[in-house]
Amino acid sequence: MAARTMQAARCPTDELSLTNCAVVSEKDLQSGQHVTVKTTPNHKYVFTVKTHHTVAAGTIAFSLPQRKWAGLSIGQEIEVSNYNFDKSKQCIGAMTIEIDFLQKKSTDSSPYDSDKMAAEFIQQFNNQAFSVTQQLVFSFCDKLFGLVVKDMDAMDASILKGEPASGKKQQKIDVGLMVGNSQVIFEKAENSSLTLVGKAKTKEARQTIINPDWNFEKMGIGGLxxxxxxxxxxxxxxxxxxxxxxxxxxxxxxxxxxxxxxxxxxxxxxxxxxxxxxxxxxxxxxxxxxxxxxxxxxxxxxxxxxxxxxxxxxxxxxxxxxxxxxxxxxxxxxxxxxxxxxxxxxxxxxxxxxxxxxxxxxxxxxxxxxxxxxxxxxxxxx
Missing domain, CATH: 3.40.50.300 (P-loop containing nucleotide triphosphate hydrolases)
Known part of the structure; x- marks a missing residue:
């Protein structure tokens, strides 16, 4: 798609605002496409889009966190163009996310399992674009959480080829594509009352479905x-x-x-x-x-x-x-x-x-x- 001018709008439903997608008319784009939104000459933001029949042609709807992150206002004219990922360099290997309750009045002292939270996050947002500093809302266990993407590492290219991990230090990326075997690490926001438990609070090498440090001798099965x-x-x-x-x-x-x-x-x-x-x-x-x-x-x-x-x-x-x-x-x-x-x-x-x-x-x-x-x-x- 060549660059075109579209008008920013409000996300039509609360359910769609939880998808982390920009919402468009099916006359303009197709669900699952990735686009670059240019707000000023020096500010570009990458979104994954989703279609909905209530969105008028020529408009692109954003949730409140998305508008806050990208500095968008309702009715603002923005330039929208296709964004193509280089999957050999831009698949997310590990992503660190700051998390807190979305609303202070909904806080509680219950512990939240960061491992289950990470698995649910990957399922909800698989094959979506993410950027460092991005803000979004995440629903987990009937609670709404506010998230901020703090850091992203690219996935080891050797893993994408089905080979053992190379062991090289991974490159930092500003924009990445979430895939099924990405690692998500949650960090509690400063001064937050949220209680996190589980292993997904620390960065581990879990970029592949096979544990990189497994050893049959340690498991009692040697020689094979x-x-x-x-x-x-x-x-x-x-x-x-x-x-x-x-x-x-x-x-x-x-x-x-x-x-x-x-x-x-x-x-x-x-x-x-x-x-x-x-x-x-x-x-x-x-x-x-x-x-x-x-x-x-x-x-x-x-x-x-x-x-x-x-x-x-x-x-x-x-x-x-x-x-x-x-x-x-x-x-x-x-x-x-x-x-x-x-x-x-x-x-x-x-x-x-x-x-x-x-x-x-x-x-x-x-x-x-x-x-x-x-x-x-x-x-x-x-």
């Missing part, structure tokens, strides 16, 4: 570092890239890993320690025989319950959903080769069918990883 490292980088490399890049490349995420080998080789031990090497939510560990139920349909229902949380989150957040890990111990107890079950009900067949439909069915889930650990070394059901 290279092999396991190769396996997991292949499984998670596609999840390191921003969702839009993955979609453009036509890549599909690895959604299942089958560990096999003779008893005592470390399959179960590695599965138990999987959560320690990943920057993801706590894995669900399921013993295969516990899935089975003598009542018809209950075994399949147990499978559906395991995937319900991931399914709900994908419907709500789409490509921005976090990774859900499900570990099946003794997988061969429920996933026998189809057609070989001795039961007249065919319960094993239907359980396998239900599991496969969740992993790779018509409405397949892209935010799950299933790790199977069978007891039988000649396992071949899947």
């Amino acid at each position: 570092d290279k092999e396991f490292s190769d396996i997991f980088r292949r499984a998670f490399a596609s999840r390191v890239f921003p969702p839009d890049i993955v979609e453009q490349m036509g890549c599909k995420h690895v959604k299942g890993i089958l560990l096999f080998g003779p008893p005592g080789c470390g399959k179960t031990l590695m599965a138990r320690q999987i959560g320690k090497m990943l920057n993801a939510r706590e894995p669900k560990v399921v013993n295969g025989p516990e899935i089975l139920n003598k009542y018809v349909g209950e075994s399949e229902a147990n499978i559906r319950k395991l995937f319900a949380e991931a399914e709900e989150e994908q419907k709500r957040l789409g490509a921005n959903s976090g990774l859900h890990i499900i570990i099946f111990d003794e997988l061969d107890a429920i996933c026998k080769q189809r057609g070989t079950g001795a039961s007249s009900t065919g319960v094993h067949d239907t359980v396998v069918n239900q599991l496969l439909s969740k992993i790779d069915g018509v409405e397949q889930l892209n935010n799950i990883l299933v790790i199977g650990e069978p007891h039988d070394t000649k396992y071949s059901a899947l």
Whole structure:
């Protein structure tokens, strides 16, 4: 889009003011575009836009924090043009945010988990533009918080290529793009009564889904570092890239890993320690025989319950959903080769069918990883 003159307006609804987007008519721009707003010859601000039918063509609506940050007034004429991110240099690796209650009368002494707050922040504002000094409002646990972006580091380019972190000091950036594996660090504003708990109060190297300091020897699994490292980088490399890049490349995420080998080789031990090497939510560990139920349909229902949380989150957040890990111990107890079950009900067949439909069915889930650990070394059901 060539630069054009538009008129600043007030955000039409409170709900839209919480999106951190400038709101425009669909006749002017498309949702998800990034634009530069030039208010004076020396002042430019980058926004992500969202369309809404109530906004008149030729106007661009801002929330009160956005107008305060950019020094905009209602009816002011501003120059708007496209902004294109260089994703090799401008993806946000770590961002420090100052936080306080939006209104002093709504303060309370309850502790707020900065880890959950950071995860929710990334989900709400994924693939949006942010700038140092930017002001915005953030809704968390039915409370409104005022935020100010204090500092941003660019993501390590080697991580974006699916390689191990280079260890180089990251460049500071003034404008960056929030991606799913960015790190958000919250700092309490000076003189604020807000109480923060959790690890996301300090800057840690959590730019990749694989913990950079994991070590199988420390976990009690030694001698297989290279092999396991190769396996997991292949499984998670596609999840390191921003969702839009993955979609453009036509890549599909690895959604299942089958560990096999003779008893005592470390399959179960590695599965138990999987959560320690990943920057993801706590894995669900399921013993295969516990899935089975003598009542018809209950075994399949147990499978559906395991995937319900991931399914709900994908419907709500789409490509921005976090990774859900499900570990099946003794997988061969429920996933026998189809057609070989001795039961007249065919319960094993239907359980396998239900599991496969969740992993790779018509409405397949892209935010799950299933790790199977069978007891039988000649396992071949899947």
